[in-house]
Amino acid sequence: MNKHQLYAAPEGGCVESHGAGLDPAGLELDLVSTRAFLDAVVESIPHMVFVKDVLDGRFVLLNRAGEQLLGLKREDLIGKTDFDLFSPDDAERFRTADREVVASQKLVTIENEPLSTPDGTRSLRTQKVGVPDAHGNPRYLLGISEDVTERLKVEERNRHLSLHDILTDLPNRRSFEAALNHELMNRNRFSLLVLDLDGFKVINDTMGHRAGDDLLRQLSSRLSEVKGEHDFLARLGGDEFGVIHRAATKKSSTQLASRLISALTKPFEVEERLVSVGASLGIVLSPDFGNTPDNLTKRADLALYAAKAAHRGSHVFFEPAMEEKADTEHYLREELAFALKRSQLHIVYQPIVDTRSGRIVCCEALLRWTHPQLGPICPDDFIPVAEASGQIAAIGKWVLETACKEARNWPSDIRLAVNVSPRQFTGFGLAVMLARILERTKLAPSRLELEITESIFLTDSDENVRLLNQIKHLGVRIALDDFGTGYSSLAYLRKFSFDKLKIDKSFVSDLATSDCNLAIVRAIIGLGKSFSAVVTAEGVETEAEHARLLEEGCEQCQGHLFGRPVEAKLIREMLGHSRDRRAC
Ligand code: C2E
Numbered sequence: 001m002n003k004h005q006l007y008a009a010p011e012g013g014c015v016e017s018h019g020a021g022l023d024p025a026g027l028e029l030d031l032v033s034t035r036a037f038l039d040a041v042v043e044s045i046p047h048m049v050f051v052k053d054v055l056d057g058r059f060v061l062l063n064r065a066g067e068q069l070l071g072l073k074r075e076d077l078i079g080k081t082d083f084d085l086f087s088p089d090d091a092e093r094f095r096t097a098d099r100e101v102v103a104s105q106k107l108v109t110i111e112n113e114p115l116s117t118p119d120g121t122r123s124l125r126t127q128k129v130g131v132p133d134a135h136g137n138p139r140y141l142l143g144i145s146e147d148v149t150e151r152l153k154v155e156e157r158n159r160h161l162s163l164h165d166i167l168t169d170l171p172n173r174r175s176f177e178a179a180l181n182h183e184l185m186n187r188n189r190f191s192l193l194v195l196d197l198d199g200f201k202v203i204n205d206t207m208g209h210r211a212g213d214d215l216l217r218q219l220s221s222r223l224s225e226v227k228g229e230h231d232f233l234a235r236l237g238g239d240e241f242g243v244i245h246r247a248a249t250k251k252s253s254t255q256l257a258s259r260l261i262s263a264l265t266k267p268f269e270v271e272e273r274l275v276s277v278g279a280s281l282g283i284v285l286s287p288d289f290g291n292t293p294d295n296l297t298k299r300a301d302l303a304l305y306a307a308k309a310a311h312r313g314s315h316v317f318f319e320p321a322m323e324e325k326a327d328t329e330h331y332l333r334e335e336l337a338f339a340l341k342r343s344q345l346h347i348v349y350q351p352i353v354d355t356r357s358g359r360i361v362c363c364e365a366l367l368r369w370t371h372p373q374l375g376p377i378c379p380d381d382f383i384p385v386a387e388a389s390g391q392i393a394a395i396g397k398w399v400l401e402t403a404c405k406e407a408r409n410w411p412s413d414i415r416l417a418v419n420v421s422p423r424q425f426t427g428f429g430l431a432v433m434l435a436r437i438l439e440r441t442k443l444a445p446s447r448l449e450l451e452i453t454e455s456i457f458l459t460d461s462d463e464n465v466r467l468l469n470q471i472k473h474l475g476v477r478i479a480l481d482d483f484g485t486g487y488s489s490l491a492y493l494r495k496f497s498f499d500k501l502k503i504d505k506s507f508v509s510d511l512a513t514s515d516c517n518l519a520i521v522r523a524i525i526g527l528g529k530s531f532s533a534v535v536t537a538e539g540v541e542t543e544a545e546h547a548r549l550l551e552e553g554c555e556q557c558q559g560h561l562f563g564r565p566v567e568a569k570l571i572r573e574m575l576g577h578s579r580d581r582r583a584c
């Protein structure tokens with residue numbers, strides 16, 4: 001056979017034809033040029049083209065792309081069968097397909113047909129069709145195979161990317177939702193766990209996003225290691241992960257939650273530093289407490305909020321009462337929108353005294369809300385609602401303005417303490433607002449004390465320290481409220497120098513009998529002295545507590561023993577409003 005010839009000379013059949021009455025020389029020329037033309041066409045087809053003899057299964061044609069794909073010269077292939085050339089399994093598969101094509105007399109397409117080649121297994125998209133002889137009987141089998149290996153890889157990669165998180169390679173929210181739907185459609189028993197990292201934002205903000213990414217990758221692989229074989233773990237976004245725990249019981253869900261939380265307790269090495277994060281988990285059992293993707297995710301989130309509020313590193317199961325609480329909060333939020341306008345808010349003032357002399361030195365403004373139907377609502381119930389809804393900005397401004405105006409009625413050596421929510425620390429608006437209020441109310445800035453809580457250092461702490469310094473520049477004092485109950489790091493004490501530390505009332509109660517509380521109170525008083533900050537004990541209720549605080553050198557006290565929060569009129573009387581109102 002000629003080297004450039006694509007196929008073996010057919011023995012009769014469709015390729016050759018002898019028309020009567022034609023000039024043999026001209027016919028010969030025509031045939032030669034037609035054949036050369038077809039050779040060139042077939043040779044140029046970028047996919048493997050092959051022809052087999054139907055009768056004996058021997059190859060009669062292979063083009064150049066076929067040679068390249070199979071890693072075979074056509075002279076080594078032509079005249080051979082699949083069984084001479086390929087593995088028995090492949091050959092058997094090809095032969096079965098060929099028979100089906102011939103029998104069907106139709107074009108057959110075989111998707112993703114595997115083929116072992118010297119370059120490894122390739123995937124082919126093969127189309128086969130029978131070629132009849134002059135009598136219409138199947139004579140040859142024509143096949144065209146496209147190598148789709150690379151295209152499939154790209155498709156597979158795109159599919160993977162669309163279902164996985166790029167950073168951690170865990171399934172993403174979309175896959176999670178699909179897995180959740182699958183469990184629900186099959187009416188399976190499972191639990192849905194939502195895990196949220198505690199303290200991740202601080203690391204991200206202080207060490208940079210690259211470090212944050214590295215941490216997320218490391219902790220994702222730890223979570224993958226401890227999840228059960230049949231559990232579906234996904235990154236839902238940011239620092240939130242979800243797990244579908246299949247065939248769940250409350251006990252097995254608790255065990256999984258504990259494994260997930262404790263997997264993160266060992267510090268991570270990020271950029272040659274050891275960093276720690278924790279995790280809180282909300283869990284909802286299905287079908288017991290939900291059977292739609294919506295109510296399950298909402299309920300797992302409610303349980304997560306409860307876990308976060310309980311204490312870091314805890315897990316909480318959803319209970320219907322949480323939904324009732326959420327409904328109440330929703331109601332409160334709507335009602336709170338009118339509270340200011342309808343004059344339902346007012347401020348009471350609680351004295352803070354000098355521990356030694358018992359003389360009032362300051363009064364703390366405490367907000368009250370009297371709802372027409374619900375009656376009095378305490379700030380611990382509505383302040384978080386106002387914070388979550390953003391209403392705290394307007395309310396906080398009103399409190400500052402009203403309290404500063406009121407303090408103008410007090411003797412000039414009495415300070416005013418006002419609580420400020422971390423949510424009011426957005427941008428530099430607070431400092432500007434304060435300056436305006438002080439100007440309008442003509443209250444001396446040194447008489448105003450803002451009480452903030454440690455949680456302010458959980459978010460954008462550098463920015464907040466700058467803001468605190470701006471406020472301090474106005475001459476306003478800054479007190480740290482509820483000291484010791486929030487953020488467990490004391491590093492922020494180096495970043496900002498507080499004028500006052502307020503010992504949380506939980507450490508003051510039982511002070512006379514609890515050695516533990518005494519040790520904490522003593523330590524805070526020591527810290528205050530070292531940082532030149534006044535220390536105030538909150539929630540002083542008994543003479544015994546007062547005596548102990550005096551002994552320990554705590555400078556100021558606040559609590560029912562010295563006076564409950566009272567209306568403005570009453571505090572004025574207590575302070576003796578006969579003193580000069582204008583002396584500020
Ligand atoms: P806080 O700033 O730590 O205020 C002290 C809380 O302890 C007040 O509760 C006060 O009534 C209570 N208290 C005072 N002495 C005693 C005592 O001897 N024993 C006991 N058991 N409690 C005592 P209140 O008024 O319910 O306020 C609770 C919290 O609500 C405040 O804690 C503060 O964080 C927040 N809050 C109150 N008013 C405002 C406000 O205008 N703005 C903001 N952002 N938060 C406020």
Ligand code: MG
Binds near residue numbers: 364419451481
């Ligand atoms: Mg306070």
Ligand code: MG
Binds near residue numbers: 481482505538
């Ligand atoms: Mg407090």
